Amino acid sequence: MSDKKPINDAMEHMSKIEGIPTDVNLKKLPKPLRYFGYFMIGFFTLSILFIMIANLLK
Incomplete structure (x- = not known):
């Protein structure tokens, strides 16, 4: 258990x-799972940016 x-x-x-x-080291996940996580974070970030830019151009 952790010190907290x-x-x-x-x-x-x-x-x-x-x-x-309580103590999770994300760098120790298997590569496919890590890459999937990076893809999802990137996808959501780009989607939010795209939606914001699309709303500005209306």
């Missing part, structure tokens, strides 16, 4: 039950 202290006992209990990962 929970806000209260209920949060600690929920994190133990739900199994929320």
Whole structure:
């Protein structure tokens, strides 16, 4: 478990039950999964920019 202290006992209990990962190193993911994540982030970023530019040109 990490060095971070929970806000209260209920949060600690929920994190133990739900199994929320606290220390995730994204650089250790498999390459296809990493590339898919990079693609999705890039796609959404470019989509938002395209929509903003399209709205300005109306």
